[in-house]
Amino acid sequence: MTPQTKATESKAVDATRFDPAMATAGKAEADTRWLDPSEGPAQMSGFAWFDQDRIYRRMPATPLEVLPQSVDSLANCTAGGTIRLRTDSPRLMLRVELRGPARMVHMAPTGEAGFDVYIGEPGAERFASVTKFDSAQADYEVTLLNVERRWRDLTLHFPLYQGVNRVEVGIAGDASVEPPTPQIDEPPLLFYGTSITQGGCATRPGMAYPAILARRLQRVCLNLGFSGSGRGEPEVARALSTIDACRLFVLDYDANCPSAEHLQQTIPVFVEILRERHATTPILVVSRVPSALEFDRPDGDATRLERMQAQREAVEAIQTAGDPAIQFLDGSLLMGADHYECTVDGSHPTDLGFLRMADGLEPVLRQILDS
Amino acid sequence: MTPQTKATESKAVDATRFDPAMATAGKAEADTRWLDPSEGPAQMSGFAWFDQDRIYRRMPATPLEVLPQSVDSLANCTAGGTIRLRTDSPRLMLRVELRGPARMVHMAPTGEAGFDVYIGEPGAERFASVTKFDSAQADYEVTLLNVERRWRDLTLHFPLYQGVNRVEVGIAGDASVEPPTPQIDEPPLLFYGTSITQGGCATRPGMAYPAILARRLQRVCLNLGFSGSGRGEPEVARALSTIDACRLFVLDYDANCPSAEHLQQTIPVFVEILRERHATTPILVVSRVPSALEFDRPDGDATRLERMQAQREAVEAIQTAGDPAIQFLDGSLLMGADHYECTVDGSHPTDLGFLRMADGLEPVLRQILDS
Numbered sequence: 001m002t003p004q005t006k007a008t009e010s011k012a013v014d015a016t017r018f019d020p021a022m023a024t025a026g027k028a029e030a031d032t033r034w035l036d037p038s039e040g041p042a043q044m045s046g047f048a049w050f051d052q053d054r055i056y057r058r059m060p061a062t063p064l065e066v067l068p069q070s071v072d073s074l075a076n077c078t079a080g081g082t083i084r085l086r087t088d089s090p091r092l093m094l095r096v097e098l099r100g101p102a103r104m105v106h107m108a109p110t111g112e113a114g115f116d117v118y119i120g121e122p123g124a125e126r127f128a129s130v131t132k133f134d135s136a137q138a139d140y141e142v143t144l145l146n147v148e149r150r151w152r153d154l155t156l157h158f159p160l161y162q163g164v165n166r167v168e169v170g171i172a173g174d175a176s177v178e179p180p181t182p183q184i185d186e187p188p189l190l191f192y193g194t195s196i197t198q199g200g201c202a203t204r205p206g207m208a209y210p211a212i213l214a215r216r217l218q219r220v221c222l223n224l225g226f227s228g229s230g231r232g233e234p235e236v237a238r239a240l241s242t243i244d245a246c247r248l249f250v251l252d253y254d255a256n257c258p259s260a261e262h263l264q265q266t267i268p269v270f271v272e273i274l275r276e277r278h279a280t281t282p283i284l285v286v287s288r289v290p291s292a293l294e295f296d297r298p299d300g301d302a303t304r305l306e307r308m309q310a311q312r313e314a315v316e317a318i319q320t321a322g323d324p325a326i327q328f329l330d331g332s333l334l335m336g337a338d339h340y341e342c343t344v345d346g347s348h349p350t351d352l353g354f355l356r357m358a359d360g361l362e363p364v365l366r367q368i369l370d371s
Numbered sequence: 372m373t374p375q376t377k378a379t380e381s382k383a384v385d386a387t388r389f390d391p392a393m394a395t396a397g398k399a400e401a402d403t404r405w406l407d408p409s410e411g412p413a414q415m416s417g418f419a420w421f422d423q424d425r426i427y428r429r430m431p432a433t434p435l436e437v438l439p440q441s442v443d444s445l446a447n448c449t450a451g452g453t454i455r456l457r458t459d460s461p462r463l464m465l466r467v468e469l470r471g472p473a474r475m476v477h478m479a480p481t482g483e484a485g486f487d488v489y490i491g492e493p494g495a496e497r498f499a500s501v502t503k504f505d506s507a508q509a510d511y512e513v514t515l516l517n518v519e520r521r522w523r524d525l526t527l528h529f530p531l532y533q534g535v536n537r538v539e540v541g542i543a544g545d546a547s548v549e550p551p552t553p554q555i556d557e558p559p560l561l562f563y564g565t566s567i568t569q570g571g572c573a574t575r576p577g578m579a580y581p582a583i584l585a586r587r588l589q590r591v592c593l594n595l596g597f598s599g600s601g602r603g604e605p606e607v608a609r610a611l612s613t614i615d616a617c618r619l620f621v622l623d624y625d626a627n628c629p630s631a632e633h634l635q636q637t638i639p640v641f642v643e644i645l646r647e648r649h650a651t652t653p654i655l656v657v658s659r660v661p662s663a664l665e666f667d668r669p670d671g672d673a674t675r676l677e678r679m680q681a682q683r684e685a686v687e688a689i690q691t692a693g694d695p696a697i698q699f700l701d702g703s704l705l706m707g708a709d710h711y712e713c714t715v716d717g718s719h720p721t722d723l724g725f726l727r728m729a730d731g732l733e734p735v736l737r738q739i740l741d742s
Contacts, residue, residue, distance in 0.1 A: 012471020012509070013448050013534045018441035019566055019599025070389035077384050100383020105473075105506045106481045108572065110715060114476070119667055126711045127663050135476045138383070148669055163384045195390055201479065201574060203715040207723075212712075228390025292498050296490055298519055340497045341583075341726065344481060344574040350722040352578075355712065 031173040032093055037083040037156075041179045042169065045188070045220045046081035046158065048243050056081060056164045058224055063239045070229035071236055079198045080191075080210055080223025081158030083169060084180035092117065092145035092154065093170030094131060098138045099163030106344045107201040109135035113162040116204040117144050118155045121181040122218040125155055130204045153181050155215075157205035160198060161227070187245035188220035189213070189365070192236075193252030196289065197225025201348040209349075212358035217365060219247065230256040232266030237273035246281050248368060249274055254288035254331070255347070260310035267314040271326065282368045283326040287311050289357065290332055290339050292346035301332075308332060327368070334360035402544040403464055408454040408527075412550045413540065416559065416591045417452030417529065419614050427452060427535045429595055434610045441600035442607055450569045451562075451581055451594025452529030454540060455551035463488065463516035463525065464541030465502060469509045470534030477715045478572040480506035484533040487575040488515050489526045492552040493589040496526055501575045524552050528576035531569060532598070558616035559591035560584070560736070563607075564623030567660065568596025572719040580720070583729035588736060590618065601627040603637030608644035617652050619739060620645060625659035625702070626718070631681035638685040642697065653739045654697040658682050660728065661703055661710050663717035672703075679703060698739070705731035 037044045044050065046058070053061040059075035067075070076099060094115055102109035110116070110130045118125040133140035158164060171177065191197050191210045199208030206212075214221035224240060230253035240249075251270065257263050271283060287308040294301045308330055315328035335342045335349065335356045342353030349357060408415045415421065417429070424432040430446035438446070447470060465486055473480035481487070481501045489496040504511035529535060542548065562568050562581045570579030577583075585592035595611060601624035611620075622641065628634050642654060658679040665672045679701055686699035706713045706720065706727045713724030720728060 012469075013444060013532070014471070015445060015448070015475070015532055015566070015571070015598040018445060018597075073384060074386060074389060077386070098383075100385070102476075103506070104386070104479075105485070105503050106479050106501060106574065108475075108477050108479045108574070108715060110477045126666055127714075128667065128711075128717065129664070130477060130716045132476050132716065135474070147664075147667055152667075161384070161386055195386070200386070203477065203479070203572060203574065203721045207712070207721070226389075227386040293500070293518075295497055296499065296518055296523075340499075341578070342722075343498075344479060344722075345501045345503065346499065350574045350578070351713075351715075352721070352723040352726055355723055 032170040033173050033175070034095065034168040034170050035177065037167060037169055041177050042083055042085035043180055044081070044083050046078070046222060048222060056158065059239055060242065063235070065235040065238060067235055067239060068229060068233055071226050074198070074226045074229055076163035077161055077198065078158035078164045079160040079205070079208060079225060080221060083156040084154070085169070086151060086153050086178040086180050087171050087175055088149055088151045089171035089175030090147055090149040091143065091170070091172050093141065093143050095141045095168040095170065096131070096139065096164060097166040098159070099165060101138045102135045102162065104161060106348065107161060108203045109133070110204045111160050111199065111202045113159045114204060115156050115158060116206045118206060118215070119152050121153045122183045125215045127206060157211055160202060160205050160208055161200065183220065184218045186219055187247045188222045189217070189248045189250065190222045190224060190240065190243065190246050191250045191252060192224045192230065192240060194225055194230040194256040195227035196255060196349060197230065197252050198223060198227050199225065200227060201344045201350060202354055203351050207351040207354050209354045209357040209361065212354060213361060213365060216358065216362050217369065228256060231262070232257065232270045234269055234273055237270045241274050241277045246278055248365065249278070249281060249283045250286060251283065252286045252331070254307055254311065257307070260307045263307055264310045264314055267311060268318060271318055275323070280325050284329055284364065284368065285311050285315050285326070286329045287331040289335050289349070289353070292340040292343055295340065304332065329364055403541040404544050404546070405466065405539040405541050406548065408538060408540055412548050413454055413456035414551055415452070415454050417449070417593060419593060427529065430610055431613065434606070436606040436609060438606055438610060439600060439604055442597050445569070445597045445600055447534035448532050448569065449529035449535045450531045450576070450579060450596060451592060454527040455525065456540070457522060457524050457549040457551050458542050458546055459520055459522045460542035460546030461518055461520040462514065462541070462543050464512065464514050466512045466539040466541065467502070467510065467535060468537040469530070470536060472509045473506045473533065475532060477719065478532060479574045480504070481575045482531050482570065482573045484530045485575060486527050486529060487577045489577060489586070490523050492524045493554045496586050498577060528582055531573060531576050531579055532571065554591065555589045557590055558618045559593045560588070560619045560621065561593045561595060561611065561614065561617050562621045562623060563595040563601065563611060565596055565601040565627040566598035567626060567720060568601065568623050569594060569598050570596065571598060572715045572721060573725055574722050578722040578725050580725045580728040580732065583725060584732060584736065587729065587733050588740065599627060602633070603628065603641045605640055605644055608641045612645050612648045617649055619736065620649070620652060620654045621657060622654065623657045623702070625678055625682065628678070631678045634678055635681045635685055638682060639689060642689055646694070651696050655700060655735065655739065656682050656686050656697070657700045658702040660706050660720070660724070663711040663714055666711065675703065700735055
């Protein structure tokens with residue numbers, strides 16, 4: 001007999017009734033000044049075509065060529081978007097209108113559709129707070145910080161897996177705002193890839209691996225990860241290549257490709273398209289992290305290793321053909337020997353997996369940026 | 372002007388349309404044999420009063436004294452429950468009837484209301500899969516594994532933050548089941564505490580810190596964490612003390628207490644009650660992990676250190692009074708110097724924070740268990 005609960009106990013358990021720290025945050029106070037992050041003195045980054053399109057989107061609204069439908073849709077996810085400002089406000093509020101409510105099963109709504117905020121100048125940023133909102137709703141207004149009045153640099157991250165129609169940042173009515181302390185004055189780093197690149201399944205936006213690297217390297221990191229849809233299409237490469245200036249391209253799209261052959265064929269074409277406008281910009285090709293179930297499969301890690309080797313050879317062929325500004329990195333080792341504990345579902349990293357990825361990538365990226 | 376989306380793009384972004392790995396898993400196949408985990412040969416643990424009450428609950432259904440209402444309700448969350456079995460089935464399915472659907476904002480539904488499964492004998496368990504279900508529903512039926520036919524030990528973890536009315540494990544109709552390979556033959560370790568102990572906010576149940584320690588120590592770890600409600604009440608201590616046998620008590624309830632004085636007053640009483648039936652069982656008192664915002668507060672970490680000191684002194688007083696089987700551990704250092712990156716909201720650890728906590732606790736617990 002399967003055990004049954006007693007009738008008197010059949011109701012859902014609601015931890016938020018008993019734990020204030022689990023409840024959603026209250027609405028903003030009356031004396032609040034609302035700022036549009038796209039207008040100064042706050043600075044926004046992550047949406048490379050914002051100046052022309054005026055929407056929170058990761059690809060051009062009207063690309064020269066038709067994009068794959070999935071890329072076109074997922075470009076509206078705001079992964080990698082940031083708002084930076086300097087303020088003496090003792091309060092920080094957010095008013096957000098999403099494209100839709102959170103609904104993923106293996107990602108917290110805070111990561112899928114929430115914002116988080118870090119306090120501190122570039123190089124000294126520390127996580128401070130995350131939006132606690134009613135995740136059944138597509139709109140929310142929440143208080144993020146209640147702190148002592150002093151000047152602080154704030155960095156807010158946009159949601160990873162939902163779109164944002166509108167966002168406003170609220171500060172105390174009598175507080176001042178300034179542009180943030182400048183980061184390193186270089187063009188952004190661009191990360192092209194999969195759901196893993198996009199940040200699935202971090203618990204909050206600041207823990208996607210490009211966001212961790214942005215803090216450590218003190219540079220803007222554009223997130224061009226497309227869940228299930230990073231497949232190295234030439235039309236996507238052509239859209240990406242229209243970015244004015246880029247300090248580094250990271251190509252991390254192995255996990256979404258159907259085969260080693262697909263990688264062999266797409267990498268040379270993708271790189272050639274980028275090279276038309278970015279002749280000497282460093283490019284780093286990264287192969288996929290392991291899947292948890294490899295240890296249990298009859299062919300083990302053979303498929304992943306075959307794809308890894310295909311990418312290594314594709315990069316070496318480009319180097320041999322006279323392009324020294326491209327490198328390959330084996331992603332297999334990024335998450336460590338206990339990589340199987342680092343994902344929520346066998347393939348998507350948790351905050352644990354993302355920190356490991358950033359730990360592994362940081363020295364490689366530093367070497368490229370310093371050379 | 373705040374940017375508006377174009378009318379043609381106003382729909383919610385749905386990554387599951389484009390990424391099969393993000394979608395929910397299909398229903399079980401027809402030729403499935405359904406097992407009740409409370410009947411052999413599978414073995415269930417985590418519900419210390421199951422034999423008398425026949426419900427998935429962490430406290431007695433009819434305790435001798437009335438429990439605090441919140442503890443009584445949260446006891447129905449199934450944190451720490453496990454099902455272990457050995458089977459040659461190439462498929463593993465689950466049929467679950469929850470007390471209510473997932474709805475937390477800073478925890479993935481997979482952690483709040485899902486199950487995960489590890490493959491391997493004690494000491495060699497590796498995470499394999501998690502339930503991908505429709506998180507708007509309170510019931511689900513999902514496929515967890517599709518693998519080669521061979522004998523495997525499987526360990527499934529119950530949800531951390533919701534109740535389970537019914538659960539059945541499905542295997543292929545022609546597969547066999549045996550009891551699992553035995554763990555170390557000792558009574559369970561009991562962890563009493565807060566939402567952090569309960570597993571908020573792990574992405575999946577196997578990443579709550581007591582579950583990580585259960586794998587590493589190859590022992591049953593009972594999870595008696597009560598979100599917002601771990602306050603060291605004597606009636607809770609008396610209920611816990613009715614557990615037949617216990618190898619170790621961990622008291623980790625600092626974060627839910629209102630003050631240092633509350634800890635000073637409750638620890639001696641709580642320990643005295645446990646000692647009535649467990650005179651020489653080791654007890655470890657652990658103070659809370661840091662809050663992210665301590666670095667920004669005028670009083671910094673003073674409040675946490677005061678409470679830490681109160682607990683240290685309470686433990687030392689009990690030792691001085693002639694009880695050598697109690698120890699204190701400063702929880703401040705468990706999550707490391709960058710502890711502020713290890714939580715989703717400044718207080719609840721992510722999988723990253725939980726792994727750090729387990730890393731710090733493991734050698735201390737090993738020393739106690741080996742001595």
